[in-house]
Each structure stands twice: as C-alpha cells, then as structure tokens.
Amino acid sequence: MAIEIEHKYLVYQELLPGLGEGQKIIQGYLAVKPSIRFRILGQEVMITVKNLHSDGSRFEFETSKSNVSIDEQEELLRLALFPVIEKIRYRVPFSGLVWEIDVYQRENLGLITADVELPSLDHPIDFPEWINSQQEITHDARYFNWNLGQKAFTKWEDS
Numbered sequence: 001m002a003i004e005i006e007h008k009y010l011v012y013q014e015l016l017p018g019l020g021e022g023q024k025i026i027q028g029y030l031a032v033k034p035s036i037r038f039r040i041l042g043q044e045v046m047i048t049v050k051n052l053h054s055d056g057s058r059f060e061f062e063t064s065k066s067n068v069s070i071d072e073q074e075e076l077l078r079l080a081l082f083p084v085i086e087k088i089r090y091r092v093p094f095s096g097l098v099w100e101i102d103v104y105q106r107e108n109l110g111l112i113t114a115d116v117e118l119p120s121l122d123h124p125i126d127f128p129e130w131i132n133s134q135q136e137i138t139h140d141a142r143y144f145n146w147n148l149g150q151k152a153f154t155k156w157e158d159s
Contacts, residue, residue: 004050004060007125008115008138011101015130016112019101022088028080029146034059037145038076043067045076055121082149083107095126107152113143 026040034051046064053059077084086105091098097116104111114131115138127133137143142156 003053004058005118005121005123006058006115006138007118007136008113008143010132010135010137011112011114012130012132013112016101017092017128017130019090019092019103022090022103025087025089025102026077026084027087027145027149028077028082028084029149030079030081032081032146035146038080040068040073040076045073057121080149082146083152085145085149085152092128094128097125099128099131104148104153107154108148109154111148111153113137 023041028038030036030038034049037048037050039046039048044064044066045068046062048060048062050061051059085108087102087108088105090101090103092101093099097118099114099116101112101114104113116125118125125133141147142151
C-alpha cells in the first residue's frame with residue numbers, strides 16, 4: 001500500500017534558487033473525502049485517490065492516461081466540484097530529498113509553497129535557506145488545494 005508522508009511550508013520568496021523549467025498543472029477535484037483529484041499535465045491526466053490517516057500519513061493511489069483529448073480534458077473540467085487551480089511545479093533536490101515548489105497562478109497568484117515527501121515519519125528534515133521552517137502549513141486547511149479552489153488565496157483578505 002502506498003503511504004505518503006509529506007510536509008508543506010511557506011517559502012522566503014526572495015531566497016528561492018533559480019527554478020529552471022517547471023511543469024504546468026491544472027488540478028481539480030471530483031470528491032473531497034476521500035480526495036479524488038485529477039491533474040492535467042499537457043496531454044496526460046493523472047487521477048489520484050488520497051485518504052488521511054490519524055498519524056498524519058496518507059494512503060495514496062495514482063493512475064494516469066496519456067494522449068488525453070481536449071474533449072476529455074474539458075469534460076473533466078466540467079465535472080470538477082469547484083474551480084480548478086493552476087500552478088507551476090518545480091523540483092529542487094536538497095540534502096537527499098526533493099522539494100516540490102508550487103508557484104500558483106490565476107486566482108491564487110502570489111502564493112508559493114514547498115513540500116517535501118519523507119521516507120518515514122521520523123526522518124529528519126534539513127531545511128534549505130529558502131524554506132520558512134517556522135511556517136509549516138501541512139495541516140492548515142486554507143492551503144489544501146481543494147480549499148484553494150473554493151476560496152482562492154487572493155480572496156483571503158475579504159473574510
């Protein structure tokens with residue numbers, strides 16, 4: 001069974017390294033609990049099912065399809081429970097782990113987060129200088145992608 005142990009943080013944007021080539025992700029949700037999401041990555045679509053465990057780890061099952069037509073992509077967009085989010089993802093290796101930096105677009109413009117997947121619950125994290133280790137947002141529901149689809153980062157000041 002695939003288990004995911006992930007920690008998510010805010011970043012010091014001014015200290016970010018050169019990010020190079022990123023991958024555009026269009027992400028929407030078909031169900032919230034368990035989380036069933038789709039990601040459109042060019043002509044590939046990934047479907048992921050995730051379920052949170054009480055210890056903070058998550059069950060994760062993922063499958064993908066290549067050469068997805070525009071019609072199929074548009075149907076997925078129509079099926080989404082709420083507006084999709086768009087982001088550019090960059091992968092940055094550091095100290096034996098890979099940090100995924102998400103630079104959000106459109107309604108979430110201005111938000112940049114970074115997450116790291118750990119091999120075990122007790123694995124130590126060596127933080128790069130651009131990670132705000134005091135701003136872990138792993139369990140802050142505002143930053144969950146499905147919530148960013150429902151209430152975008154740029155709308156937070158309105159509440």
